[in-house]
Amino acid sequence: MRTLLRRLLHMIGLRRFEADLREELHFHEEMAAEAARHAGADPEEARFTARRRMGNQAQIGEEVRAVWSPPALVDLAQDVKYALRGLRRRPGYTAAAILTLMLGIGATTALFSVLNAVLLKSLPYADSGRLAQVWEHNLPRDRPENLVSPANFLDWRSRARSFESLALYTWASAPLTGDAPEILPGRAVSTNFFATLGVHPALGRLFVPEDTLVGAPVAMVLSHQLWIRRFGADPSVIGRTVVLRDATARVVGVMPPGFRPMGSEEYWEPWAMTSNLAARRGRYAMVIGRLREGITAEAADRELHSIAASLEGEYPVFNKGWTADVVGLQDQVTGKARPVLLLLAGAIASVLLIACANVANLKLGQVLARRTELAVRAALGASRGRILRQMVVEGLVLAAVGGGLGMLAATLGVRLLVRAQLRQIPRLQEVGVDFRVLGFALLITALAGVAFGLAPALALRERSLRQPLSRRGGEGGSAPHGRTLRGALVSIQVALSLMLLTGAGLTVRSLANLLSVQPGFDPKGVLTVQLRLPGDVYGPPQKKAAFYEELARRIGALRGVSEVGLVNFLPLRGVAPGTSVHIIGQPEPPAGQALVTEVNTIDAAYFEAMRTPLVQGRGFTSADRLGAPRVVLINKTFAQQVLKGAPPVGQHIRVDMAEPDSVLEIIGIVGDMRRDGLDVDPRPTVFYPFLQGPPADMTVVIRTSGLPTAMATEVRREIAAMDRSLPVLSVETLESRLAESTADRRYPMLLLSLLAGLALILSAVGLYGVLAYIVGQRSREIGLRRALGATSAAIARLVAKEGFRFVGLGIAVGLAASLATTRYLGKLLYGLSPGDPVTLVLVAGVLVGVAGLATWLPTRRALRVDPAVTLREEG
Amino acid sequence: MAVRDPFRVELLPGTLDLLILKTLSAQPMHGYGIAQHIGRLSAEALRVEEGSLYPALQRLKLRGWVKAEWKLTPTKRRARYYALTPQGRKQLAHEVSAFDQLVAAVRSVVRPA
Numbered sequence: 001m002r003t004l005l006r007r008l009l010h011m012i013g014l015r016r017f018e019a020d021l022r023e024e025l026h027f028h029e030e031m032a033a034e035a036a037r038h039a040g041a042d043p044e045e046a047r048f049t050a051r052r053r054m055g056n057q058a059q060i061g062e063e064v065r066a067v068w069s070p071p072a073l074v075d076l077a078q079d080v081k082y083a084l085r086g087l088r089r090r091p092g093y094t095a096a097a098i099l100t101l102m103l104g105i106g107a108t109t110a111l112f113s114v115l116n117a118v119l120l121k122s123l124p125y126a127d128s129g130r131l132a133q134v135w136e137h138n139l140p141r142d143r144p145e146n147l148v149s150p151a152n153f154l155d156w157r158s159r160a161r162s163f164e165s166l167a168l169y170t171w172a173s174a175p176l177t178g179d180a181p182e183i184l185p186g187r188a189v190s191t192n193f194f195a196t197l198g199v200h201p202a203l204g205r206l207f208v209p210e211d212t213l214v215g216a217p218v219a220m221v222l223s224h225q226l227w228i229r230r231f232g233a234d235p236s237v238i239g240r241t242v243v244l245r246d247a248t249a250r251v252v253g254v255m256p257p258g259f260r261p262m263g264s265e266e267y268w269e270p271w272a273m274t275s276n277l278a279a280r281r282g283r284y285a286m287v288i289g290r291l292r293e294g295i296t297a298e299a300a301d302r303e304l305h306s307i308a309a310s311l312e313g314e315y316p317v318f319n320k321g322w323t324a325d326v327v328g329l330q331d332q333v334t335g336k337a338r339p340v341l342l343l344l345a346g347a348i349a350s351v352l353l354i355a356c357a358n359v360a361n362l363k364l365g366q367v368l369a370r371r372t373e374l375a376v377r378a379a380l381g382a383s384r385g386r387i388l389r390q391m392v393v394e395g396l397v398l399a400a401v402g403g404g405l406g407m408l409a410a411t412l413g414v415r416l417l418v419r420a421q422l423r424q425i426p427r428l429q430e431v432g433v434d435f436r437v438l439g440f441a442l443l444i445t446a447l448a449g450v451a452f453g454l455a456p457a458l459a460l461r462e463r464s465l466r467q468p469l470s471r472r473g474g475e476g477g478s479a480p481h482g483r484t485l486r487g488a489l490v491s492i493q494v495a496l497s498l499m500l501l502t503g504a505g506l507t508v509r510s511l512a513n514l515l516s517v518q519p520g521f522d523p524k525g526v527l528t529v530q531l532r533l534p535g536d537v538y539g540p541p542q543k544k545a546a547f548y549e550e551l552a553r554r555i556g557a558l559r560g561v562s563e564v565g566l567v568n569f570l571p572l573r574g575v576a577p578g579t580s581v582h583i584i585g586q587p588e589p590p591a592g593q594a595l596v597t598e599v600n601t602i603d604a605a606y607f608e609a610m611r612t613p614l615v616q617g618r619g620f621t622s623a624d625r626l627g628a629p630r631v632v633l634i635n636k637t638f639a640q641q642v643l644k645g646a647p648p649v650g651q652h653i654r655v656d657m658a659e660p661d662s663v664l665e666i667i668g669i670v671g672d673m674r675r676d677g678l679d680v681d682p683r684p685t686v687f688y689p690f691l692q693g694p695p696a697d698m699t700v701v702i703r704t705s706g707l708p709t710a711m712a713t714e715v716r717r718e719i720a721a722m723d724r725s726l727p728v729l730s731v732e733t734l735e736s737r738l739a740e741s742t743a744d745r746r747y748p749m750l751l752l753s754l755l756a757g758l759a760l761i762l763s764a765v766g767l768y769g770v771l772a773y774i775v776g777q778r779s780r781e782i783g784l785r786r787a788l789g790a791t792s793a794a795i796a797r798l799v800a801k802e803g804f805r806f807v808g809l810g811i812a813v814g815l816a817a818s819l820a821t822t823r824y825l826g827k828l829l830y831g832l833s834p835g836d837p838v839t840l841v842l843v844a845g846v847l848v849g850v851a852g853l854a855t856w857l858p859t860r861r862a863l864r865v866d867p868a869v870t871l872r873e874e875g
Numbered sequence: 876m877a878v879r880d881p882f883r884v885e886l887l888p889g890t891l892d893l894l895i896l897k898t899l900s901a902q903p904m905h906g907y908g909i910a911q912h913i914g915r916l917s918a919e920a921l922r923v924e925e926g927s928l929y930p931a932l933q934r935l936k937l938r939g940w941v942k943a944e945w946k947l948t949p950t951k952r953r954a955r956y957y958a959l960t961p962q963g964r965k966q967l968a969h970e971v972s973a974f975d976q977l978v979a980a981v982r983s984v985v986r987p988a
Contacts, residue, residue: 006937020945021929024906024955028925031907056926063930067937 101402106409494810
């Protein structure tokens, strides 16, 4: 023990030690030379004698150092040297093992890092386990996670005991003028919002109650991104005034980087909880709360239910059928992604397992194939312990190289994943390579390699170590050393691969099904431009109408533009507002069971630009403007679900979104559009003519004959020509919109396919390794069979039978396991069942094909065995 | 390898440690001095190879029997002096008695009484 401590101390002072030793030997030499001089030798000769007597100083140094270096370390260096030499000598095995480790460790680490960051790490707020989101929930219409009425919020806040604080916030925006006019997305928040989250500013201060006093200057907190982008990261921005809508605001604080609870906010403004919020008029806000110490989200949920029940009794007109739900913030953020992420986690774990099996398999094969070498070394006096250690060191060297490359692959993989911007996966920007995960993957694979390298080596007793020597080259008989074990590993690999392939196959086919769904419009060649007219300049409806009409005319006149339409809520972008609708002449439905429709405002050319057909009646004309009779179009779904087959054209309806009591006449029916995604059925929709109530927000739909993106500059120029200070909210093609709407399926599918491909390759390598080994081991038997007249076909059958015994078992197990697990794919599937037989047959076919390929190479080797050679060796 | 002098007496294995410890029991000494001292006392019959001496000193140091310290020689040169530790003194006694037993045993075989 003491000795160990001294050795450690020695290592720490190593440089000093070397200097001391040099000086000591030098001193010795000088003393010896001096002594020789005293004895009468001339100085030159004296020095020479002394030096000769000292012998080789380097040699002495070596021996002195050897005293200090622990004996194991010396051997270890030697073992590593041997291991490297051995690995270089078997490039095939080494490449396979390193590739396996690299892919296994790299891919699994990259993906686990994402999972870990999203699922397991807590949110970046103080004590985030106590944060919860509160929603309203409409029971009869089955709409959970509905926005909240500020009036109900105020009652919750005064009555609920579960929360330390409850904060209210809603969407807000501020036009920023200047060289590049833009509209900043922001949030209006109650002044306790930041305190509830437990966050602090990077600069300046956050809101205080005094900020909402009447007459107080409007305060504004900037996001870090906005501060850098628009204010050049200038710290003196605190106290500066900016124009916020129709008033000036003072910048009071800047948030730290990454603080964007809803993903897109650029700034925050205080929201005064004034008495006019207490009027029950619509649900448009969100609520976040900090639970009291020791109170669970479930307990708070129960309390809010009972408060909502009494509010339902107190305000039946507004609250009939409404309750309130409390959802823990962590669940809220990751809830939707969780099933997909868990599924991917399972797939990743499977690939890691396959990689482990491969390493184990390769290692096992190596040890068995090297029995001769080991026997020679044992015969030459290497102890069993020494040989075992050699095996372990070799495994560790492989793991180190493979792990190093795996680390590179993981870093690269994470970067790719972050770049892919999985929309469904929240907080992706926080992901980095997780080194604990990397260590875990490294450890598992290294353990697999070492354990399976050791097991057979341990089984080799001294006697059996020598045995191969007496058996000429160790190619003895048909001793099934480790064959069953290796076969079992291959079966497991095949089964896991089959499961992954099934998952990948199902998601690929689902996406194909989804992409074949007709959206009800033609997205090809369409550019969309979203605009918002500021209320202070374009107040009266006539002004808005005139602007958009003129803009549509100008853009329509551009070369390459065939149609231009206008719409306020474009399909695939956000949820259109919905409201209740009454059919004139029909009895009012009971409270809480009103018919519901979405509402959209369009111009006369919209459907033509979208290529959505008019099914019945007429479309809008320029005559349908302010002052003319109020008219609407409906979609097919409205006709079926709301009117229930009654002839629609000519019916009159009342919609709760228009001015009260205005009666609208249905003049036509248009085809359905899938506006919330290809997998969401169309909902009943009413279309208003834009000229009878032009909104400030409109999207210009431009159908082009060429490349739509090529038109963007010209369109922007036309907008600037009409109003230079008008910000453009977004410019994008309808096709990219559509592609993005399928991203939630596309990425899991892509990842599953990648993992399945990886699994397939690794399994094929594993199978090949086992068969190649078996063929090598049985080459004598094969030679004899050939000599006795076995045909090539018979030999091929022999090898294939070996291979397909393992593969068959693996496929059988894999199919059973797939049938049991694919239902967890759940919502990822579209238009097929989890047990889709076509997919299963296809996947099994692919596996059999790959297995055949992996069998082919060893079979060819078996066929090349020359019976003459075998017989000579036997002789 | 240094050229070996064929006329010198070979040290019995293990006796070098004993000789060094014995030398240091009188006073602390540097490596060169130890070699000189052993040579002088044995009338140059025992010659300590530098290639054995310095590893042996480090071995003794590792076991905690000697400690080393840089000091000035009477001629004002820096040299590493080795000194016995209390543990080393105990070891010396132990080795001396072991050596005596060995010599007695060898003698009783070589020259039976």
